[in-house]
Amino acid sequence: MTRETSYDEIFDAQAHFRLIMDSMARPGKLNVLNGVSVQPPGSLNRASALIGLALLNADVSFFAAQNADAIGTYFTANTASRPAPAAEADFLFLQGLDHPQGLEQAKSGTLTYPDTSAFIVIDVAHLSLTRDQITGPMLQLQLSGPGVDGQQTVFVAGLNDALLTTLREKNVEYPLGVDSILTDQNDRILCIPRSNRFVVGGL
Amino acid sequence: MIPSFKKFNSRFNFAFIDENTKREIRRKLLKAICLPGYQVPYSSPEMPIARGWGTGGLHVTLSVIGKDDVFKIIDQGSDASVNACNLRDFVHRVTHCRVTFDTHAATLIQTRHRIPEEQLNDGQILVFQVPQPEPLRAVERYETKTREMHGEADYARMWVSLYEAFVRYGDIMQGAGYPVMVNGRYIMSPSPIPRWDVPNLHQSDCLYLFGAGREKRLYAIPPHTDVVPLEFDDVKFRIEQFPGIRCSLSxxxxxxxxxxxxxxxHFRHVINDSDFLDKLVEHKTRPQQWSNKYLQQVLDEMNANPDLES
Structure with a gap:
């Protein structure tokens, strides 16, 4: 169990929330969550841990697809949030190369209260706005919708195509759906709110 | 000289609201951004001012504000009215943030019933104080019903009420708080801003956040989102016209x-936005205004008749 001591729950949380909000309001804009050397358990990107530390508290629950015990202990110790099954959790921490089973079960809200849906935090290897910064297999995402001026292209490495297909199926009945945040190993984040549509091309 | 805000040198938390409640409001704000125009219920905690006096705007402001923000607050376009001055003092006291009157220099602007005349850019956030977030309240009394109507996008009664206003009075009578359709899905109340400001919500660069403290609702319009005022094919939305009228100061x-x-x-006309007026009078420059077709029409008309006296 790690109790984070270098994390400032007032000012770090505020700064990171502003970056998450900026990315959420402008899908396709990559922001970097840095400045804090937290030590999350293995198989959790540092940016994903910082998202959890910024937004979780005792009012909400989370689900971790991999390494659930270590991540569960970590978030419980640092945020007083509690683990829950995927179908009930408010935050789902998934791996980009996972089977999309957790995502399939995630809460998508109701027509009268679509805000009672889950946030999905997905760890990927690399996020970039330009193609040449990534080597190896990658996906090309073209985002459009509220927050995007026209279209925005983002390149993602370490993300399973099946996960994106499931995400699109979850969000097909707008306003029902889930809101996702992708994080990479360089602390960058990319948000895909359910209001956005995306087209995937493999490269 | 006020020392910068440190964690333990104060008897209250940074930005007054406790961290647990801030996290709750922040999560709700994110959901509001993901669902443009949808009203998210939230806790609306107690503040040192009464609900209905700007607590919703204050909750949003205090949940998003950081040490580096430059804060501006206006009330009906004015930096100097009582509500604006008191809330500015309060926010300054609990955050020690820099405050300004300059619309362009501000990163976070709280407003009551106006959008600044000067165009906002993508680094800025505008927070509205909202008295009544529910645009359907005039046609449906019960919250459970209006929620269902929003859920099913059943806006027939809203359209009928606009039509009836036209039949009775020859025009859609809604002045402040003209209902808008956001992202083609939710009808939203833009808070009681004049019609003049409504087109500026459409495809803007900045982020709009709305807080209704008494009614316990948050909503948002992200940048580059379609916001269309409700209108009919043959009865169009119009903004306020000031034909031939000039500001007596500028x-x-x-x-x-x-x-x-x-x-x-006797009365005379004065530009409502105090910072815009100051820049016109003191700096002799006209700040960059919003560009929308309604305003363009007004400016064209003004430039065609440059000799009119105020």
Whole structure:
């Protein structure tokens, strides 16, 4: 169990929330969550841990697809949030190369209260706005919708195509759906709110 | 000189609200951004001012504000009215943030019933204080029903009420708080801003956040989102017209005007946005205004008749 001591729950949380909000309001804009050397358990990107530390508290629950015990202990110790099954959790921490089973079960809200849906935090290897910064297999995402001026292209490495297909199926009945945040190993984040549509091309 | 805000040198938390409640409001704000125009219920905690006096805007401001923000607050376009001054003092006291009157220099602007005349950019956030977030309340009394209507996008009664206004009075009578359709899905109340400001919500660069403290609702319009005022094919949305009217202090037009009355009952017009007016009068420059077709029409009309006296 790690109790984070270098994390400032007032000012770090505020700064990171502003970056998450900026990315959420402008899908396709990559922001970097840095400045804090937290030590999350293995198989959790540092940016994903910082998202959890910024937004979780005792009012909400989370689900971790991999390494659930270590991540569960970590978030419980640092945020007083509690683990829950995927179908009930408010935050789902998934791996980009996972089977999309957790995502399939995630809460998508109701027509009268679509805000009672889950946030999905997905760890990927690399996020970039330009193609040449990534080597190896990658996906090309073209985002459009509220927050995007026209279209925005983002390149993602370490993300399973099946996960994106499931995400699109979850969000097909707008306003029902889930809101996702992708994080990479360089602390960058990319948000895909359910209001956005995306087209995937493999490269 | 006020020392910078440190964690333990104060008897209250940074930005007054406790961290647990801030996290709750922040999560709700994110959901609001993901669902443009949808009203998210939230806790609306107690503040040192009464609900209905700007607590919703204050909750949003205090949940998003950081040490580096430059804060501006206006009330009906003015930096100097009582509500704006007191809330500015309060926010300054609990955060020690820099405050400004300059619309362009501000990163976070709280407003009551106006959008600044000067165009906002992508680094800025505008927070509205909202008295009544539910645009359907005039046609449906019960919250459970209006929620269902929003859920099913069943807006027939809203359209009928606009139509009936036209039949009775020859025009859609809604002045402040003209209902808008956001992202083609939710009808939203833009808070009681004049019609003049409504087109500026459409495809803007900045982020709009709305807080209704008494009604316990948050909502948002992200940048580059379609916001369309409700109108019919043959009865169109119009903004306020000030034909031939010039500001008595700056001598110019093309901005939203106040009528100022003197003791004899005579009135003169003055530009409503105090910072815009200051820049016109003191710096002799006209700040970059919003660009929308309604305003363009007004400016064209003004430029075609440059000799009119105020």
């Amino acid at each position: 001598g110019t037009g093309g901005a939203f005007m106040d009528e100022l009355y003197n003791d004899l009952g």
